[in-house]
Amino acid sequence: xxxxxxxxxxxxxxxxxxxxxxxxxxxxxxxxxxxxxxxxxxxxxxxxxxxxxxxxxxxxxxxxxxxxxxxxxxxxxxxxxxxxxxxxxxxxxxxxxxxxxxxxxxxxxxxxxxxxxxxxxxxxxxxxxxxxxxxxxxxxxxxxxxxxxxxxxxxxxxxxxxxxxxxxxxxxxxxxxxxxxxxxxxxxxxxxxxxxxxxxxxxxxxxxxxxxxxxxxxxxxxxxxxxxxxxxxxxxxxxxxxxxxxxxxxxxxxxxxxxxxxxxxxxxxxxxxxxxxxxxxxxxxxxxxxxxxxxxxxxxxxxxxxxxxxxxxxxxxxxxxxxxxxxxxxxxxxxxxxxxxxxxxxxxxxxxxxxxxxxxxxxxxxxxxxxxxxxxxxxxxxxxxxxxxxxxxxxxxxxxxxxxxxxxxxxxxxxxxxxxxxxxxxxxxxxxxxxxxxxxxxxxxxxxxxxxxxxxxxxxxxxxxxxxxxxxxxxxxxxxxxxxxxxxxxxxxxxxxxxxxxxxxxxxxxxxxxxxxxxxxxxxxxxxxxxxxxxxxxxxxxxxxxxxxxxxxxxxxxxxxxxxxxxx
Amino acid sequence: xxxxxxxxxxxxxxxxxxxxxxxxxxxxxxxxxxxxxxxxxxxxxxxxxxxxxxxxxxxxxxxxxxxxxxxxxxxxxxxxxxxxxxxxxxxxxxxxxxxxxxxxxxxxxxxxxxxxxxxxxxxxxxxxxxxxxxxxxxxxxxxxxxxxxxxxxxxxxxxxxxxxxxxxxxxxxxxxxxxxxxxxxxxxxxxxxxxxxxxxxxxxxxxxxxxxxxxxxxxxxxxxxxxxxxxxxxxxxxxxxxxxxxxxxxxxxxxxxxxxxxxxxxxxxxxxxxxxxxxxxxxxxxxxxxxxxxxxxxxxxxxxxxxxxxxxxxxxxxxxxxxxxxxxxxxxxxxxxxxxxxxxxxxxxxxxxxxx
Numbered sequence: 001x002x003x004x005x006x007x008x009x010x011x012x013x014x015x016x017x018x019x020x021x022x023x024x025x026x027x028x029x030x031x032x033x034x035x036x037x038x039x040x041x042x043x044x045x046x047x048x049x050x051x052x053x054x055x056x057x058x059x060x061x062x063x064x065x066x067x068x069x070x071x072x073x074x075x076x077x078x079x080x081x082x083x084x085x086x087x088x089x090x091x092x093x094x095x096x097x098x099x100x101x102x103x104x105x106x107x108x109x110x111x112x113x114x115x116x117x118x119x120x121x122x123x124x125x126x127x128x129x130x131x132x133x134x135x136x137x138x139x140x141x142x143x144x145x146x147x148x149x150x151x152x153x154x155x156x157x158x159x160x161x162x163x164x165x166x167x168x169x170x171x172x173x174x175x176x177x178x179x180x181x182x183x184x185x186x187x188x189x190x191x192x193x194x195x196x197x198x199x200x201x202x203x204x205x206x207x208x209x210x211x212x213x214x215x216x217x218x219x220x221x222x223x224x225x226x227x228x229x230x231x232x233x234x235x236x237x238x239x240x241x242x243x244x245x246x247x248x249x250x251x252x253x254x255x256x257x258x259x260x261x262x263x264x265x266x267x268x269x270x271x272x273x274x275x276x277x278x279x280x281x282x283x284x285x286x287x288x289x290x291x292x293x294x295x296x297x298x299x300x301x302x303x304x305x306x307x308x309x310x311x312x313x314x315x316x317x318x319x320x321x322x323x324x325x326x327x328x329x330x331x332x333x334x335x336x337x338x339x340x341x342x343x344x345x346x347x348x349x350x351x352x353x354x355x356x357x358x359x360x361x362x363x364x365x366x367x368x369x370x371x372x373x374x375x376x377x378x379x380x381x382x383x384x385x386x387x388x389x390x391x392x393x394x395x396x397x398x399x400x401x402x403x404x405x406x407x408x409x410x411x412x413x414x415x416x417x418x419x420x421x422x423x424x425x426x427x428x429x430x431x432x433x434x435x436x437x438x439x440x441x442x443x444x445x446x447x448x449x450x451x452x453x454x455x456x457x458x459x460x461x462x463x464x465x466x467x468x469x470x471x472x473x474x475x476x477x478x479x480x481x482x483x484x485x486x487x488x489x490x491x492x493x494x495x496x497x498x499x500x501x502x503x504x505x506x507x508x509x510x511x512x513x514x515x516x517x518x519x520x521x522x523x524x525x526x527x528x529x530x531x532x533x534x535x536x537x538x539x540x541x542x543x544x545x546x547x548x549x550x551x552x553x554x555x556x557x558x559x560x561x562x563x564x565x566x567x568x
Numbered sequence: 569x570x571x572x573x574x575x576x577x578x579x580x581x582x583x584x585x586x587x588x589x590x591x592x593x594x595x596x597x598x599x600x601x602x603x604x605x606x607x608x609x610x611x612x613x614x615x616x617x618x619x620x621x622x623x624x625x626x627x628x629x630x631x632x633x634x635x636x637x638x639x640x641x642x643x644x645x646x647x648x649x650x651x652x653x654x655x656x657x658x659x660x661x662x663x664x665x666x667x668x669x670x671x672x673x674x675x676x677x678x679x680x681x682x683x684x685x686x687x688x689x690x691x692x693x694x695x696x697x698x699x700x701x702x703x704x705x706x707x708x709x710x711x712x713x714x715x716x717x718x719x720x721x722x723x724x725x726x727x728x729x730x731x732x733x734x735x736x737x738x739x740x741x742x743x744x745x746x747x748x749x750x751x752x753x754x755x756x757x758x759x760x761x762x763x764x765x766x767x768x769x770x771x772x773x774x775x776x777x778x779x780x781x782x783x784x785x786x787x788x789x790x791x792x793x794x795x796x797x798x799x800x801x802x803x804x805x806x807x808x809x810x811x812x813x814x815x816x817x818x819x820x821x822x823x824x825x826x827x828x829x830x831x832x833x834x835x836x837x838x839x840x841x842x843x844x845x846x847x848x849x850x851x852x853x854x855x856x857x858x859x860x861x862x863x864x865x866x867x868x869x870x871x872x873x874x875x876x877x878x879x880x881x882x883x884x885x886x887x888x889x890x891x892x893x894x895x896x897x898x899x900x901x902x903x904x905x906x907x908x909x910x911x912x913x914x915x916x917x918x919x920x921x922x923x924x
Binding site: 025028029030031105106107108109286288290339340341342343344347348350351352354355356358359362363365366367368443482485486489518519521522524525526527528529532533536 | 578580583584587644645662702703706707710712713714715716717718720721722723724725726727728729731732733734735847850854888889890893894896897900901903904907908911
């Protein structure tokens with residue numbers, strides 16, 4: 001960051017232009033239209049408009065932030081407004097182009113609906129252009145003002161705005177979940193209009209968010225600092241009490257929420273189990289495994305084949321008999337696939353595991369193995385688990401299996417982390433040669449990492465099969481591996497609570513927002529890049545890992561040894 | 569003696585060699601059955617397979633050059649290179665359609681092809697350079713996994729960007745009527761499709777150009793210097809950043825041409841088309857010894873041929889139904905085997921397992 005400090009008029013144009021390119025990108029990719037039906041604030045603000053103006057806001061924010069460091073306050077505000085205006089020029093140019101020339105053949109999303117949105121209710125093209133300019137200028141100004149607000153207050157406003165957005169998005173889910181409860185109707189009438197939040201609801205959640213954030217940020221009121229001041233005994237009591245309270249809430253949750261939200265929670269839970277497993281392989285041991293989905297598939301297919309009562313029926317075991325078999329087979333697969341890659345490091349390992357994953361997917365899909373595992377038609381009629389007379393028939397019941405799985409796996413991962421083997425993994429992650437010199441047996445350490453990770457994935461896959469009742473090969477493609485990787489990276493590589501938070505954000509949130517499904521992978525990809533650039537240790541970082549990532553190298557990076565002459 | 573043996577070779581080594589030996593036996597047994605017992609195919613069919621393999625192999629080789637060039641300099645796998653390839657050919661598709669409608673392709677097919685290649689190259693180069701600037705440059709010197717994860721993210725981001733902007737459907741490239749049928753040259757008909765011949769020739773030209781560029785030009789010399797030693801190169805007055813951008817651009821240009829050739833061969837494009845060829849091209853690069861330009865060319869051709877002959881030669885003999893479905897599995901198995909048994913590739917190159 002020892003860049004020369006300067007901020008000139010051309011920088012303003014640069015920021016505005018970047019914002020413009022991003023805004024045009026957001027429009028062309030179709031987000032504006034897709035999100036436009038989703039009202040956040042009734043009849044005023046849609047999610048599509050937020051998507052449209054977010055680039056303007058962000059870049060104006062950055063412009064003002066950078067300008068403030070060296071220039072005057074008024075210059076910073078002007079800079080942000082101008083950057084917004086430049087962004088507006090790009091959007092307006094797109095509108096003019098799209099109205100005059102038919103570019104829809106190439107850019108699929110330049111639809112009549114888009115043009116209507118961009119017209120902002122004005123009939124003439126000039127009117128619309130002026131509107132776009134004014135709006136972008138205003139949003140840019142807002143971004144600038146936001147940048148110049150003191151940190152504590154801007155955080156509070158951000159919190160309030162996020163809460164408003166979240167509640168707006170959740171409207172549909174709320175009415176599905178609580179629609180038949182007595183208390184819901186008056187509450188709903190107050191906070192929601194027909195589509196989106198009412199003004200009352202908006203004000204309420206804004207206020208709640210601001211107050212909550214202010215409360216958290218004032219150190220004297222923060223619960224953490226209060227507890228830290230208490231004597232040891234009391235701290236422990238509070239910890240146990242809050243753990244029990246959390247457990248009770250978790251047990252009670254599916255009853256309270258009903259079927260659909262429980263379904264989301266089980267999906268999130270399945271990803272949490274997988275994430276905890278991959279976290280051991282990638283996070284603790286530092287082995288990037290892109291074929292992780294293979295173990296998930298092995299777990300699911302084992303349960304499928306052993307329990308199905310359909311066409312491919314073999315054993316017709318119960319779920320509880322098949323579950324250990326699934327975990328065992330997945331573990332064995334972890335060891336078997338682990339042996340060949342023992343000597344590889346880093347990027348080669350990633351590619352080989354990716355290759356393994358793809359080979360397994362291709363084999364599952366092939367005609368060759370179809371008589372045994374069903375090919376593209378998959379395995380149908382997998383019975384639901386049951387204990388005695390109690391059948392885990394729906395998501396509300398499967399939820400408990402998932403919960404037990406998470407608690408079990410989480411406990412194992414937590415204990416392993418600080419055990420001898422966990423420290424060996426971390427040592428290996430930092431430097432294999434040094435670890436070996438310290439007496440760590442690399443072969444068994446690596447294989448244990450693979451095996452544990454695979455066992456968790458196998459468990460997760462087994463529950464997945466029982467939950468769905470039928471499995472198809474396309475549920476087990478590379479994208480699952482990438483999802484799991486993204487969620488542990490967002491949460492923080494190597495961090496256990498990070499896995500839970502990551503899964504809630506990356507798996508839970510998209511389920512709330514159906515329009516988002518199309519942009520999910522796009523978003524994950526962008527998130528992986530952004531996280532690596534800005535916050536490689538994740539949102540809930542693990543201590544040692546964060547230290548390693550932010551450590552300044554002692555000497556300039558040296559290219560690995562002298563290469564051969566004929567290279568390149 | 570046994571103890572001496574055990575000391576020299578790990579148990580895992582022995583297991584690996586046994587697996588390798590087993591696979592070799594399977595391959596030999598399958599080939600033997602196909603060639604001498606079943607005899608389903610005539611020799612002309614084998615020739616067709618071989619030539620098709622050569623054509624698709626030359627496409628792989630061109631993509632593989634991008635991997636190898638970048639790896640040679642930055643020691644990172646540009647995982648998103650497959651998407652650099654897609655970007656060029658997918659964008660050029662819209663121009664191709666317009667040219668078909670106006671009848672331009674029928675009238676001046678050579679010119680049309682050159683225009684398409686130019687467009688694909690421009691777009692691919694732009695994407696590759698932007699990728700370097702936005703995603704990779706800030707991460708130089710970070711722990712090795714960091715740029716790799718970035719590259720994976722970039723790869724998915726680009727795939728879904730194409731899908732979002734251009735749509736998710738499979739698009740069919742227009743036909744080049746002049747290239748239909750077998751090659752007619754020097755007054756006789758050759759046993760090779762004109763398209764395939766063209767693909768092989770163009771790919772060969774590009775490779776010769778690249779080899780000349782890297783070996784003979786000043787920019788190529790700078791590139792080799794940076795690959796040898798960044799610090800020393802910088803001390804000699806070479807702009808390392810610029811050289812790295814050049815490398816990405818060069819790889820992008822090769823991928824752009826490869827895209828058009830791919831479209832000539834397979835006729836279809838979609839947003840995700842680059843992923844599998846990308847991994848295969850990476851396989852090719854590793855096969856030839858990553859970081860090694862002639863190696864990548866050789867590896868690409870080899871992989872193309874194996875993939876084309878393999879299913880019929882090996883799997884048919886083993887009595888596996890619909891072997892063609894498994895051709896990708898053959899390529900990936902080859903990838904895994906090469907990385908396990910000979911990570912330095914056929915031509916043996918700079919990387920030892922330590923750095924891999």
